[in-house]
Amino acid sequence: MDARTVVEPAPHIQVESLTVVYEKPKAAGTLIAVSNVNLDIARGTFVTIVGPSGCGKSSLLLSIAGLVKPASGCVRVNGKPVSAPGRDRAVVFQDFALMPWRTVIDNVRFGLELQRPRGLTGGDLTERACRYVELVGLKGFEHYHPHQLSGGMRQRVGIARALAVDPEILLLDEPFGSLDAQTRDEMGSELLAIWERNKKTALFVTHGIDEAIFLADQIVVMARDPGRITKIISVDLPRPRTVETTDSKRFIEYRRQIRECL
Amino acid sequence: MFNYRTLVSTITVMAFLAVWEFAPRAGIVDATFTSQPTRVVAAGFEIIRTAGFLHDVSVSLSEFALGFTLAIAVGVPLGLVLGRFPVLRYVLDPPIMAIYATPHLALLPIIVVWLGIGMQSKIAVAFVSGVIPILVNAMAGVRGVDGSWIVAARSFSAREWDVFVKVILPASLPSVILGIRLGLSRAVLGVVVAEMYQSQAGVGNEIMRYGSEFRTDYLLFDVLLVSLFGLTATSAVRALEERLWTAGE
Numbered sequence: 079m080d081a082r083t084v085v086e087p088a089p090h091i092q093v094e095s096l097t098v099v100y101e102k103p104k105a106a107g108t109l110i111a112v113s114n115v116n117l118d119i120a121r122g123t124f125v126t127i128v129g130p131s132g133c134g135k136s137s138l139l140l141s142i143a144g145l146v147k148p149a150s151g152c153v154r155v156n157g158k159p160v161s162a163p164g165r166d167r168a169v170v171f172q173d174f175a176l177m178p179w180r181t182v183i184d185n186v187r188f189g190l191e192l193q194r195p196r197g198l199t200g201g202d203l204t205e206r207a208c209r210y211v212e213l214v215g216l217k218g219f220e221h222y223h224p225h226q227l228s229g230g231m232r233q234r235v236g237i238a239r240a241l242a243v244d245p246e247i248l249l250l251d252e253p254f255g256s257l258d259a260q261t262r263d264e265m266g267s268e269l270l271a272i273w274e275r276n277k278k279t280a281l282f283v284t285h286g287i288d289e290a291i292f293l294a295d296q297i298v299v300m301a302r303d304p305g306r307i308t309k310i311i312s313v314d315l316p317r318p319r320t321v322e323t324t325d326s327k328r329f330i331e332y333r334r335q336i337r338e339c340l
Numbered sequence: 341m342f343n344y345r346t347l348v349s350t351i352t353v354m355a356f357l358a359v360w361e362f363a364p365r366a367g368i369v370d371a372t373f374t375s376q377p378t379r380v381v382a383a384g385f386e387i388i389r390t391a392g393f394l395h396d397v398s399v400s401l402s403e404f405a406l407g408f409t410l411a412i413a414v415g416v417p418l419g420l421v422l423g424r425f426p427v428l429r430y431v432l433d434p435p436i437m438a439i440y441a442t443p444h445l446a447l448l449p450i451i452v453v454w455l456g457i458g459m460q461s462k463i464a465v466a467f468v469s470g471v472i473p474i475l476v477n478a479m480a481g482v483r484g485v486d487g488s489w490i491v492a493a494r495s496f497s498a499r500e501w502d503v504f505v506k507v508i509l510p511a512s513l514p515s516v517i518l519g520i521r522l523g524l525s526r527a528v529l530g531v532v533v534a535e536m537y538q539s540q541a542g543v544g545n546e547i548m549r550y551g552s553e554f555r556t557d558y559l560l561f562d563v564l565l566v567s568l569f570g571l572t573a574t575s576a577v578r579a580l581e582e583r584l585w586t587a588g589e
Contacts, residue, residue, distance in 0.1 A: 143495055163497050175492035179510050189496040191506065243496065 088157055089118035090279045091142060091247065096151035098137045098305075111137040113304035114151070119296075122277040124270075127298045128290035128336060134305020135283045136251050142281065143169050143249050155247065165193055168240035172252040174232045176224040176239075183207050183220040185235050189243045210238040213272065230261040237269065248273075250282040254289070266292055267320075274318060287340075291332045292319060299339045309339045375556040380564065383557035392541070397565075400531055400542040403459050407466025408527045414467075415474030415523065416516055422475070423482025424508060440476060444469050444530065448537050457538040462531050469530030470523035477522065481515025482508055514584050521577040528570045 098112040112134035119125050127135040140146040142153050144163040153160040155167065163169075168189065176185045187207040190198075198206075211220055214234040224232055233253055240248060250269075254262040266289055273280055284290050290297050291313060299309040313332060315323055323329060357377050364371035371379065387393050422429045422436075448465065455461040489507045498506070535544025543562050550559035 145491060145495060163495050165497065167495075169492075169495040171488060171492060173488050175486075175488040177489055177507070177510070179513075188492075188506070192493060192496040192498045192502055 087121065090121035090123075090156065091117075091119040091281070092154040092157075093117040093138070093142070094151050094154070096138070096141060096153060097149045098134065098141055098146055099149040100137075110304040112141070112148075113306050115305070115307055117298060117307065117310075119279060119281065121279055123295040124273060124280045124282065124293055125296045125298060126282045126284060126290040126294040127300060128284055128287060128340075129300030129305075130285065130302055130340065132305070133300040133302040135300050137305065138300075139249050139251050139281060139283050140169075142247075143167055145169070165243065166246045167249055168243050168245035168247075170233070170236045170240045170248070170250040170253045172255045174224070174229075174236045176232060176235055178224055181221045181223055182216055182227070182235055183211055185224065186210050186238045186242050189239050193243050195243075207238075207242055210242040211235075213241065214238040215268070228261075229257050230265055233257065233265065237272075241272070246279060248278050248280045250280065252283050252285070254286075255284070262286070262289065263321075269293070270317075270319060287333055287336050288324060290336070291315075291329055292324060297332070297336065299336055301339070309335075311335060371556075372554065373556060375560050379557040380560045383555075384561040384564075387546075387558060387561055392546075396542050396546050399459065400462075400535065400544065403462035403535075403542065404466055404527060404531045406459075407463040407531065408470050408524065410463070410467045411470030411474055411523055411527060412520060415471040415519070416478050419475040419478025419516070419519070420482055420504075420508065420512065423479040423512070424504065429479070436472070436475065439468070440472050444472070444526075445533055448534060451534075452538050457540060462534045462539065462542065465530040465534040466527040470527035473522040473526060474516075474519040477519025478512065478516045481512030481519075484515065485511040514581065517577060517581045517584060521574055521581065524573055524577060525570055528566065528573075532566055 093115055096112055096115045097110065100109045100111055102109055111132075115134075115138060117138075127138065129135050137146055141148050142155075142160065144153075144160050144167070155164070177188065180188065183204065184207075187203055190203045190207060194203075208220065211217060214237055216231060216234055216238070219227065219231065224235065227235070236253065237250075253269075254265050257265065270293060280293075282290075282293055294313045297311040297313060298307055299311065300306065301308045311332065315326070315328060315332075360374070361377050363369050364374060364376055422432060444465070447468065451461050451464050451468075455464055485508055489511060490503055493503050493507050531542070532544040532547070535542035536548045539545045543566060547559055547562045550556075550562065
């Protein structure tokens with residue numbers, strides 16, 4: 079370590095007075111989805127954003143992804159302003175957004191094909207896609223098409239596709255929102271197991287309070303009209319977390335705290 | 341294999357052929373007007389041996405092949421581009437819809453005035469007939485592409501060209517093939533009718549000639565030939581379509 083410059087680590091993601099505005103259809107005015115939001119996210123943390131529908135949590139995530147242009151304010155990743163999607167970030171979508179004409183392996187390969195990491199041949203990409211298919215527990219299903227898979231399996235493909243490009247930041251937009259409760263819990267545990275291997279910075283949007291607590295180092299609670307942050311809660315629960323975690327006293331206390339804000 | 345449905349269908353066809361064959365023999369109808377299956381088959385053997393037959397078939401096939409290939413070459417790319425860029429669509433939508441609504445065979449006289457009674461006018465008719473369904477379906481295919489696929493591609497820093505090649509094109513392929521299938525039967529119709537209207541050769545020309553000579557057997561053989569061709573080509577495209585759907589759904 080260089081003794082001359084001991085600096086405090088800068089936040090991995092910085093959101094600075096971010097405002098996101100949508101035009102309502104048929105010129106019925108505008109909708110303020112996110113209003114003047116400030117947020118710092120440290121490298122390697124798992125942050126969940128929880129709040130009711132329409133509180134702007136997805137808009138916030140998509141702004142960080144570079145898929146939504148802010149009306150004012152800005153998002154910085156590693157200190158650099160975000161203006162478009164980049165190789166340092168990958169998104170997992172609520173509706174999976176898998177290509178129905180591609181097999182599991184080819185869907186996982188999709189992001190790799192678009193980004194083409196330097197020096198990798200087509201064969202390398204397939205090999206890498208194969209590793210990530212295995213990582214999310216879909217070995218043996220490489221040549222299935224999405225319609226032949228259950229919802230949970232489809233989102234595993236979505237997660238593998240995002241991880242395969244090896245981003246620094248994983249952005250998950252209500253990824254388990256369309257799954258049944260039991261599958262959702264299983265997927266949460268597995269996502270944590272994968273995350274704990276390399277501790278990428280993760281931002282996870284949900285409207286499930288328990289899910290938000292179970293996964294997070296930090297919970298961002300948002301409210302609507304206009305979309306804003308009402309509270310940031312640091313979660314002090316030991317990892318690795320298990321089903322028992324959700325029965326602990328502290329877990330129940332966090333749940334009460336969040337309910338109060340909502 | 342030989343299930344109830346094929347059995348019923350086969351019996352229906354056999355019954356029709358039987359009535360067609362025996363009604364003239366029983367004196368119920370006049371075979372000069374209705375012909376008979378056996379006569380049509382016999383006429384077929386004679387036509388195949390006539391000097392002009394191969395020439396007529398090759399003229400019709402060439403007209404169709406050229407016009408239809410042109411229709412695909414123009415209709416598919418234009419439809420994809422129009423589907424992708426709304427501004428172009430606003431510009432070209434009125435003329436395209438006008439042509440779509442026009443019975444294209446009503447344009448025959450003017451096409452003949454422009455291009456003469458040779459092959460050029462038939463190629464043009466095949467093109468005009470085929471290109472519209474191809475274009476309209478390719479356009480609809482692009483517009484029906486799920487927006488979330490495009491957003492997913494963008495999230496991986498896809499450029500506009502990547503989005504087109506990796507999302508728009510494969511996603512709209514089934515629609516494109518459907519358009520080709522619909523355009524195909526219209527192009528076949530266009531060629532035959534154009535030949536019947538004004539021409540020097542071709543199967544449509546033969547049909548018209550046999551008609552004016554009251555040679556019903558000969559005429560029906562040629563008609564059968566055209567429908568057989570249309571059926572085969574359409575089935576081939578449909579088979580391709582079904583393979584795409586089973587792979588992509």
